[in-house]
Amino acid sequence: MTDPLPVSPPQRAAHARITSALSPRQAAEKLEASFLVEMLKAAGIGKSPSFSGGIGEDQFASYQRQALADKLVQSGGIGLAESFYQSLAEKHNDQ
Numbered sequence: 001m002t003d004p005l006p007v008s009p010p011q012r013a014a015h016a017r018i019t020s021a022l023s024p025r026q027a028a029e030k031l032e033a034s035f036l037v038e039m040l041k042a043a044g045i046g047k048s049p050s051f052s053g054g055i056g057e058d059q060f061a062s063y064q065r066q067a068l069a070d071k072l073v074q075s076g077g078i079g080l081a082e083s084f085y086q087s088l089a090e091k092h093n094d095q
Contacts, residue, residue, distance in 0.1 A: 028084035029073050035080060036069035037062075 022030065040046075045068065046061025073081060 024088035025081075025085050027088055028081040029077070031084050032077050032081040033066070033069040033073045036072055036078070037065050040065045040068055 046058075046064050072078070
């Protein structure tokens, strides 16, 4: 097993602010959306040029994938958020 990456005190403080700002449910949904973005990217969503192609097209495609993933999660997702939520809620209650 590998050791975790060292985290400086300022990074720890920033991480604490970010994680404390989200409820366990919100964090679970955000994690599911991030997973879905990667799956949409792997599936090729946004790879073919929709407009004229070019450098800007790639940037637009990432926003499109994020919007699709967010909508998927809002409409029930694929069930990962509930599993993530259960794990996060247990951890949150232990603290």
